[in-house]
Amino acid sequence: MNMRKLRAEESQTLYSLLKAEQCSLDEIFADFNSKIPLLHHFTVCSYLVMLLEDRKMFNSHQRLVAFAILHLAYSSQKSSSNPFITFLLNASCDDEAEKYERAFILQLLSSDGSNSGKEFLRQSAAEYIKGFDQSLHAFPQLEQLQQQFSCKLHEEPYHFLFKDVATKNVVPDPDVPYGCDANSPEFDLQPGTKSKLGSGDRDETVVGLLSNLSLEGFGPQWIRPLPPRLPIQDGELVWLNPDDNHELLWDYGMCVDTSRGAAVRELIANALKGALAPAQQEQVLVELADDPKLVYHCGLTPRKLPELVENNPLVAVEVLTKLINSPEIAEYFTVLVNMDMSLHSMEVVNRLTTAVELPAEFIHMYITNCISSCVNIKDKYMQNRLVRLVCVFLQSLIRNNIINVKDLFIEVQAFCIEFSRIREAAALFRLLKSLE
Numbered sequence: 001m002n003m004r005k006l007r008a009e010e011s012q013t014l015y016s017l018l019k020a021e022q023c024s025l026d027e028i029f030a031d032f033n034s035k036i037p038l039l040h041h042f043t044v045c046s047y048l049v050m051l052l053e054d055r056k057m058f059n060s061h062q063r064l065v066a067f068a069i070l071h072l073a074y075s076s077q078k079s080s081s082n083p084f085i086t087f088l089l090n091a092s093c094d095d096e097a098e099k100y101e102r103a104f105i106l107q108l109l110s111s112d113g114s115n116s117g118k119e120f121l122r123q124s125a126a127e128y129i130k131g132f133d134q135s136l137h138a139f140p141q142l143e144q145l146q147q148q149f150s151c152k153l154h155e156e157p158y159h160f161l162f163k164d165v166a167t168k169n170v171v172p173d174p175d176v177p178y179g180c181d182a183n184s185p186e187f188d189l190q191p192g193t194k195s196k197l198g199s200g201d202r203d204e205t206v207v208g209l210l211s212n213l214s215l216e217g218f219g220p221q222w223i224r225p226l227p228p229r230l231p232i233q234d235g236e237l238v239w240l241n242p243d244d245n246h247e248l249l250w251d252y253g254m255c256v257d258t259s260r261g262a263a264v265r266e267l268i269a270n271a272l273k274g275a276l277a278p279a280q281q282e283q284v285l286v287e288l289a290d291d292p293k294l295v296y297h298c299g300l301t302p303r304k305l306p307e308l309v310e311n312n313p314l315v316a317v318e319v320l321t322k323l324i325n326s327p328e329i330a331e332y333f334t335v336l337v338n339m340d341m342s343l344h345s346m347e348v349v350n351r352l353t354t355a356v357e358l359p360a361e362f363i364h365m366y367i368t369n370c371i372s373s374c375v376n377i378k379d380k381y382m383q384n385r386l387v388r389l390v391c392v393f394l395q396s397l398i399r400n401n402i403i404n405v406k407d408l409f410i411e412v413q414a415f416c417i418e419f420s421r422i423r424e425a426a427a428l429f430r431l432l433k434s435l436e
C-alpha cells in the first residue's frame with residue numbers, strides 16, 4: 001500500500017479522467033489503468049472516497065465516473081476483494097442521493113464481468129443520466145445488499161482503540177450548505193446572498209485537494225514514557241564515551257588598541273552629517289591608506305552611503321575603493337545607482353571608473369538612470385543644468401574608454417537629439433558620430 005501524496009501532474013491527470021463525461025466509462029477506465037500505476041490504485045481510490053463524501057466537490061457526471069473507478073479498479077483483480085465495497089453499498093442506499101446514481105452503483109455491483117453485464121459501461125456518464133428510467137430499477141434495503149455481498153465484505157481482524165481518533169485533512173466549509181447543487185456555477189449561501197463558483201475555480205480547488213490529501217490525517221501525539229534501562233550484567237561490555245581533547249585557539253586581537261578605529265568611526269559619523277574640514281578629510285584618507293581594513297569597522301553601511309556621497313564625495317570614493325573586494329560591494333553599488341542624480345554622485349562614479357574596474361552593468365544602469373532623471377525633471381533650469389552635467393560625464397567616460405559606446409549608442413543618441421538645443425549635448429552627439 002503506497003501512502004504517498006499525489007504529485008500535481010498526477011492529480012491533474014486523475015481529474016481530467018473524471019471530467020471526460022463524453023467518453024464511455026470503459027474507455028475512461030482503460031485510460032485510468034494506463035496512466036495510474038497499480039501500486040497507487042488504493043491511494044487514488046481512497047482520495048476519491050473522501051471527495052465523494054462531500055457532494056459539492058464533483059458534479060453528477062464526475063460522481064458516476066468516480067464510482068465506476070472505485071468498482072472497476074478491483075473487479076479485474078481476481079485475487080483480492082474490493083476494499084471499498086462497504087462504501088459502495090452505503091452509497092447505493094443513500095436516500096439523499098439521486099436515483100440514477102444509486103441505480104448506477106447497483107448495476108456496478110451486479111455486473112458479473114461478462115459483455116452483457118458490462119453493456120452499460122459502453123455509455124458515457126452523460127448518456128447514462130440522459131437515458132435513465134427510474135421505473136426499470138429496484139432499490140433494495142441496505143440489509144438485503146449486505147447479505148447479498150456478505151462474501152465480499154471485509155471483516156476487521158481486530159479493533160484498535162485509537163483507530164478513529166485521527167481527523168481527515170479536508171474539512172467541509174460550514175458556511176456552504178451541504179445540499180447545494182454542485183452542477184451549478186453559483187449557489188445560495190444564505191437567503192438573499194449568492195456565491196459564484198466558476199468552473200475554473202472548482203477545477204483548481206479539486207486538483208489542489210487531490211494533491212494535498214493524505215490518508216494519515218491529523219492525529220494526536222501519544223506520549224510514551226522512555227523504558228527504564230536494564231541493569232548491567234556481569235561480563236557485559238560497557239559503552240564508552242571518550243573525552244574529546246579540543247585545542248584552544250587564542251584570539252590575538254583581544255585587548256588591542258582600538259583608538260585608531262574609533263577616530264575614523266567618529267570622522268565618518270561626522271561626514272554623514274556635513275562636509276568635513278580639509279584637515280579632517282585628509283586624516284580619514286591617510287588612516288584608510290595606512291590600514292585598509294579600517295574600512296570594515298568605520299560604521300558605514302549601504303543605507304548610509306547617499307549621505308556620505310552628497311557631503312564628502314572624496315571620502316566616499318576612498319571608502320568604496322577599499323570595499324571593492326568586499327562581499328557587500330554589490331549592495332553599495334545598488335544604493336549608488338538608485339540614489340538621486342547629482343553632481344557629487346556623478347563625481348564619485350567618474351572617479352571610481354578611473355580608480356578601480358567597475359562592473360559594466362553597473363555603469364550602464366547608472367547612465368540609464370541619469371538620462372531618465374534628465375527627461376523626467378520638470379524644472380527647465382535644473383533640467384538644462386543636469387543635461388550639461390550628464391553630457392560632460394558621458395564624454396569623460398567615452399574618451400577614457402570606460403564604456404563601450406556601441407552598448408549604449410541608441411539610448412545616448414536619442415538623449416542628445418532630444419536636448420540638441422544645449423551646447424554640451426550637441427558636442428556629445430558629434431563625438432558619437434565620430435566613433436561610428
